[in-house]
Amino acid sequence: MKNIIEKAKSLDQADPLASFRSKFHFPEKNGVPCIYLCGNSLGLQPVTTRQAVNDELNHWQEHGVEGHITGNRPWVSYHEYSKNALAKIVGAKQSEVVAMNNLTTNLHLAMASFYRPKGKRTKILIEKGAFPSDYYAVHSSILQNGGNPTQDLIQLETQENESWISTEKIIETIERLGDELAMVMLPGVQYYTGQFFEIKEITKAAHATGANCGFDLAHAVGNVPLNLHDDKVDFAVWCTYKYLNSGPGAVGGLFIHERQASNKDIPRLSGWWGHNPDVRFKMNNDIDPIPSVDGWQLSNVNVLSHAAHLASLDLFEEAGMKNLREKSLKLTGFLEELIVQSEILAGHIEILTPSDPNARGAQLSLFLTNHGKSIFDRLISKNVIMDWREPNVIRVAPVPMYNSFSDVSNFVELLEVAIRDEEQ
Ligand SMILES: *Cc1c(COP(=O)(O)O)cnc(C)c1O
Numbered sequence: 001m002k003n004i005i006e007k008a009k010s011l012d013q014a015d016p017l018a019s020f021r022s023k024f025h026f027p028e029k030n031g032v033p034c035i036y037l038c039g040n041s042l043g044l045q046p047v048t049t050r051q052a053v054n055d056e057l058n059h060w061q062e063h064g065v066e067g068h069i070t071g072n073r074p075w076v077s078y079h080e081y082s083k084n085a086l087a088k089i090v091g092a093k094q095s096e097v098v099a100m101n102n103l104t105t106n107l108h109l110a111m112a113s114f115y116r117p118k119g120k121r122t123k124i125l126i127e128k129g130a131f132p133s134d135y136y137a138v139h140s141s142i143l144q145n146g147g148n149p150t151q152d153l154i155q156l157e158t159q160e161n162e163s164w165i166s167t168e169k170i171i172e173t174i175e176r177l178g179d180e181l182a183m184v185m186l187p188g189v190q191y192y193t194g195q196f197f198e199i200k201e202i203t204k205a206a207h208a209t210g211a212n213c214g215f216d217l218a219h220a221v222g223n224v225p226l227n228l229h230d231d232k233v234d235f236a237v238w239c240t241y242k243y244l245n246s247g248p249g250a251v252g253g254l255f256i257h258e259r260q261a262s263n264k265d266i267p268r269l270s271g272w273w274g275h276n277p278d279v280r281f282k283m284n285n286d287i288d289p290i291p292s293v294d295g296w297q298l299s300n301v302n303v304l305s306h307a308a309h310l311a312s313l314d315l316f317e318e319a320g321m322k323n324l325r326e327k328s329l330k331l332t333g334f335l336e337e338l339i340v341q342s343e344i345l346a347g348h349i350e351i352l353t354p355s356d357p358n359a360r361g362a363q364l365s366l367f368l369t370n371h372g373k374s375i376f377d378r379l380i381s382k383n384v385i386m387d388w389r390e391p392n393v394i395r396v397a398p399v400p401m402y403n404s405f406s407d408v409s410n411f412v413e414l415l416e417v418a419i420r421d422e423e424q
Contacts, residue, residue, distance in 0.1 A: 044402055048315075174209055183213070246313075
């Protein structure tokens with residue numbers, strides 16, 4: 001283990017993003033900072049967030065309603081301030097991205113526009129084992145449209161003896177469903193297995209059958225490289241409290257491709273904030289949706305949540321997605337290498353996440369063959385924070401923004417100790 005600790009130290013010294021670690025608050029137990037590997041569930045708080053939220057509280061305190069139009073960030077335009085950074089993170093134009101609501105709400109709004117069953121084209125394709133909220137959302141949307149989920153909700157199975165789904169199999173299924181397929185809705189990165197789906201290929205196949213194609217980027221945004229515009233994705237939704245570090249329950253995000261977003265005739269669920277801002281305050285009933293993703297906004301901006309989002313996005317601007325991904329490949333590769341090479345861990349752990357670095361993000365999902373929960377509890381008592389998923393899986397995500405190579409080596413060492421203690 002000594003060699004490994006030395007190696008981790010030298011990787012940390014050579015890490016050009018190492019200084020970002022000090023820009024985050026790490027939770028402590030008895031004054032000792034934890035090993036935090038749970039940024040896939042809730043990202044850490046940037047040190048600058050508190051001031052950013054305070055600034056808006058002060059602005060409100062000092063200006064009341066006039067805060068909407070005064071100061072360097074008038075609230076009336078608040079949804080515009082995140083566009084530049086978000087567009088880069090998801091590979092889109094600024095007119096295609098907006099931060100609003102929460103993920104599941106945005107998924108419903110997107111489906112109201114892009115799940116339009118007609119004739120025999122009624123089916124939605126998702127992956128088996130989808131995140132429950134996504135399953136509930138598509139299930140209820142089918143019911144809402146008068147359909148029958150037993151027939152219309154198709155779930156892709158994983159490969160035999162594998163935890164992931166090959167792109168060939170996805171495309172084959174899309175082609176088989178053909179003109180019965182109304183919409184494909186898959187994850188960017190699957191929350192349980194950590195598989196990074198091939199967005200471009202899947203979208204192309206969906207479009208070839210005449211179906212719309214959307215992605216849930218909850219675990220992909222701020223984690224893996226995305227090119228939503230060039231890949232011609234119809235819509236995408238995300239939350240910002242995982243890799244985007246914007247705080248619990250923070251504002252979500254929506255992408256709608258410009259070829260769709262510029263079409264004012266697309267049916268949608270509307271609210272006043274999605275309407276032509278020049279006439280918004282005339283308070284009449286002339287419906288004139290903004291010809292961009294902003295036309296899907298319902299309500300005026302939740303400024304306090306959005307302020308925290310902006311503070312975090314500044315760090316993404318500073319670090320750059322390309323640099324983050326570069327480090328992420330090394331960091332997760334290092335974790336995989338230490339697990340695979342450990343003699344103590346052999347036979348105790350299977351990695352569910354694809355071993356191809358291009359087919360995953362930061363997360364590795366570790367299947368524990370025995371005593372999973374009790375090993376997990378031992379790690380928790382050693383000040384490691386990660387997450388547990390039934391039946392026997394620990395998800396660990398070394399996040400390139402704030403985790404170090406030493407976090408990874410310390411974690412693997414503690415995992416070895418936990419397994420050894422469990423055996424005795
Ligand atoms: C985290 C996550 C959600 C959470 O949905 P909210 O609406 O933000 O509560 C939904 N879907 C997936 C796949 C997730 O990983």
